[in-house]
Amino acid sequence: MRKKFFFALLSVVCFSWRASAQSSLLATLNHEGTISTYYGSSALQEAYNAADHGDVITLSSGSFLGTDIKKAITLRGAGMTVDTVAHTEPTVISSNFNIDVSDTLSHRLTMEGIYSNQTVTVSTLKNAMFLKCRFKDVNYNSNSSTMKDLNFIHCRIAEGFNLATNCSASFLNCVVMNPYQGNSNNSVFSFTNCYVNNSELQHSEYKNCIINKNNTGFSTTTFYNNLWLTSNSNIACPNKTNVTISPDDERVSFLNVAYNDDNDYQLTDAVRTLIKGTDGTEVGIHGGSLPYDPTPTNPQITKFNVAAKSTADGKLSVDIEVNSAN
Template structure:
């Protein structure tokens, strides 16, 4: 159930007319209870420049110019998909960007409800959380690292190119992921994407639980596997593990046909035939709709769903702003 909060704000304007205020793109910055607003495609850049660690930046729907994130803020978008019920469009970051948070920072970076079809480069990052985001690629250079990262209900459509540095570690919960690289991961109720003619390699020192692994090329002997549904890329691929709780299915089986390939519009729901093949360790279905956090792309935090700004100020220098904020209950 969603709740709508409508705010009508009269604010002092510095000019008789304000071109920025008429834009359909809006970012708000909450700094210690004081709200600032920024308009236009550069609104995120401006909000980040004015922010401090621990602040909250909220973005409306629409396409924003990206910013290199160097502060441990909470960044909230309107979502990574079109919400058909409310006709709320996603928040899109248009350009490649880098995340580089100093190690001494005590605040946590949180990113929720963002869509980007660009590469996100990570230099240094610890204890960050990504919720209900859609990324094309997350890339780590040879000396970079991401430690104790959490991804929940995310889509990583092209690759998570982690390196073998022991500082890297992450938890993936009910996520769609492709081309995983690196080590020290925990995957729970994830779907490992693949085309019908490509393979999925496996990460070292990791745990795979209640996942669907399409076109597995082989297991990693340093990792553990529990109640996964998998298919092999080739008949001679070895998927022997120390327990017998995993179930193999032929990759041409009609039960999993709809899981191959990637589309933003595909919900990747299991057929009843696929559900019958195996249950997770908790008795629910394997894949992204199982477990205690079934996949749902709708952001949990309030989002700016609509705002209207008067074309000009009143005679006494005030500008009328009508903002609608949507929150989930």
């Protein structure tokens, strides 16, 4: 059910408006039940500066200046794609940002519905959750960075994901381009129902994935029911539940291409008949118990209008519409 909330004629006390207040860019900060609002391209920065661990920042569609993240907050956007049903456009973080959240905190960092075409650099991060986000490149600050138990669901990594030494990350129904281990003996990846490109990882696991890499894998990595785009038929793994197909085969030519945000990785019937996942559903991002869906689970700000000036009695007309799929 979609819910709509309208707030009009809000009282303004000692209120001083700047030009940015008329902008459609909006960030709200929920701190212990108290809601604060910020406007304009710097709204994320201002909301973050006022936030504490455990707080929730919600962003409208639009492009926001980035900020380094050192607090275990929940950051929610309107999505990483144009949503014609919810009538929302992506929430874009337009600049590089660093993540350095202490691994001793009781709260954890959560990000959902964010689009970034910049570099995200991680110094310290543990048990974080990324939902329905699109990142260009995720890298470590140094090979001694802490990247422990990172979880990605319905995300897209467009260029690369570099995991530091003695670290771990899991991906569920994601598109992951060029994953890399800082140390192949101590860094562990887990992929379930993913599309993984140019992957050459040890001591990791692939299950129900599409692997686009013309090699034979490693015996230290486990592979279960994967469709492997490779010209090598002898896969180096203990089980024989994988299917190989030449990347030049016309049936999979649409999968053997450079990354594109518009590629939905929907399998044709000809590909679905080649192999099933361990659960009997199709391999790749649209299979499994949680098929890929880029729509955020959190409420999305779909409309935000502010009157040009307040009324004579000090009231200002504000119209906010929020859609929720829940």
